[in-house]
Amino acid sequence: MIIIKRTQKIKDLVNKSHLDGNKIGFVPTMGALHDGHISLIKKSKSQNSLTICSIYVNPTQFNNIIDLNKYPVTLEKDIDKLEMADCDILFLPSTEEMYMNNEIKEHYDLGMLEHILEGKYRPGHFQGVCTIVDKLLKAIKPNTLYLGKKDYQQCMVINKMITDKKYEVRLEICETIREPRGLAMSSRNLRLNEVEKIDALKIIETLINIKKDIKPGNLEEIKINATKYLTKNGYKVDYTEIADAATLEIVSDWDGKAKLVALVAAYLNNLRLIDNIIL
Ligand code: AMP
Numbered sequence: 366m367i368i369i370k371r372t373q374k375i376k377d378l379v380n381k382s383h384l385d386g387n388k389i390g391f392v393p394t395m396g397a398l399h400d401g402h403i404s405l406i407k408k409s410k411s412q413n414s415l416t417i418c419s420i421y422v423n424p425t426q427f428n429n430i431i432d433l434n435k436y437p438v439t440l441e442k443d444i445d446k447l448e449m450a451d452c453d454i455l456f457l458p459s460t461e462e463m464y465m466n467n468e469i470k471e472h473y474d475l476g477m478l479e480h481i482l483e484g485k486y487r488p489g490h491f492q493g494v495c496t497i498v499d500k501l502l503k504a505i506k507p508n509t510l511y512l513g514k515k516d517y518q519q520c521m522v523i524n525k526m527i528t529d530k531k532y533e534v535r536l537e538i539c540e541t542i543r544e545p546r547g548l549a550m551s552s553r554n555l556r557l558n559e560v561e562k563i564d565a566l567k568i569i570e571t572l573i574n575i576k577k578d579i580k581p582g583n584l585e586e587i588k589i590n591a592t593k594y595l596t597k598n599g600y601k602v603d604y605t606e607i608a609d610a611a612t613l614e615i616v617s618d619w620d621g622k623a624k625l626v627a628l629v630a631a632y633l634n635n636l637r638l639i640d641n642i643i644l
Contacts, residue, residue: 366444366447366448366452366453366454366455367453367454367455368444368454368455368457369454369455369456369457370456370457370458370459371462372458372462372504375417375454375456375504375505376504378454379415379417379504379505379506382415383506387413387414387415388412388413388414388415388508388509389413389414389415389416389417389505389506389507389508389509390408390409390410390412390413390415390416390417390507390508390509390510390511391409391416391417391418391419391501391502391505391507391509391510391511392405392406392409392416392417392418392419392511393418393419393421393497393498393501393510393512394418394419394420395420395421395422395423395436395552396420396421396422396437396438396439396440396443396552397436397437397438397439397443397552397555398420398439398442398443398446398447398552399542399550399551399552399554400542400550401513401515401541401542401549401550401551402418402446402513403446403450404513404539404540404542405511405512405513405539406418406447406450406452406511407450408511408537408539409509409511410450410451410452412509412537413508413509415453415454416451416452416453416454417452417453417454417455417456417505417507418447418452418454418455418456419455419456419457419458419501419505420440420443420455420456420457421457421458421463421497421501422436422438423463423493423494423496423497424460424464424493425464425489425492425493425496425497426490426491426493426494426497427490427493428487428488428489428490432637435556436552436553437552437553437555437556439555456501456504456505458501463497463500470496471496471499472492473491473492473495473496473499473526473529474529475491475492475495475522475525475526476525477613477614478491478518478521478522478525478613479491479492481518481608481613481615482518482604482606482608482613482628482630483518483519483630483639484518485604486603486604486630491518491519491522494519494522494523495522495523495526498510498523498526499526499530502527502532502534506534507534508534508535509534509535509536509537510523510527510534510535510536510537511537511539512536512537512538512539513538513539513540513541513542514538514539514540514541514641515541515549515550515551515639515640515641516639517613517626517628517641518613518628520536520538521613523536524536541640541641543569544562546566547566547569547570547573548562548565548566548568548569549568549569549638549640551638553636553637553638556636557633557636561633561634561636564598564599564633565633565638567594567595567598567600568595568629568631568638568640569640569642570594571591571594571595571605571629572627572629572640572641572642573642574590574591574594575587575591575605575607575627575642575644576627576642576644578590579607579619579625579627579644580619580621581619581620581621582618582619583617583618584607584616584617584618584619585617587607588605588606588607591605591627591629592605595629595631599633600631600632600633601631601632602629602630602631602632603630603631603632603637604628604629604630605627605628605629605631606627606628606629607619607625607626607627607628607644608625608626608628609623609624609625609626610623610624610625610626610643610644611623611624613626624643624644625643625644626641626642626643626644627641627642627644628640628641629641
């Protein structure tokens, strides 16, 4: 695997690679890699002649400095995992290059996606995500971008950004990889102790209960019960919501036909966990 730190160098390499007729698959990450990330790399490997992974802990998408400072960094292990997965290139950009001092900050029109669910509880988060993904797409010009369904709203935000900016990139949204008992893999899980890992299963249990109990009509009670279940089990809940899977509009009354997604964000002690399932 080639490791590249300079933006100009990755630009030169991908330009040459495109001229040579390669299809480029790109997997942006913040590192502390796990099998969820590696599944994206493998998907890209199966569909492209060149797979690029980036690792960059993007400061502008954190709205809490403590969370940023505590974000796990495991670069040596990440390199081993990427080599095992046969990743071709690892891009490790620097903050100096990603955020030039005199650069004018772009604002992305994300419509209602900016104000609901993650947007509501993490103001500015998606502007930060778009800023960095926009910069990475400009440098790497991939044919396909691989994102995980674990971050459902992020997929929709990036889809809007690439459509609005007319990027010629295909978005492939990959299934959430879970631990054997159902906990969605996440870099932040490294901060869970053994007891918390068991308690964290309540998130997927809540989502599965929603899936079991949902029926056409008013959905308020099912949402309230989900919140109550988590609260009873020691969580501080940001939201338990049911939304249209295609638009992410919140659904209060279900016609029994629209495809839905249930989404949860809740704190277990000081750690914020998110997950979702299609209903
Ligand atoms: P992150 O490093 O958390 O920014 O994640 C990088 C990419 O990996 C994003 O597209 C995530 O949605 C995706 N991802 C994170 N966790 C998982 C998982 N458990 N299964 C599949 N994809 C994931």
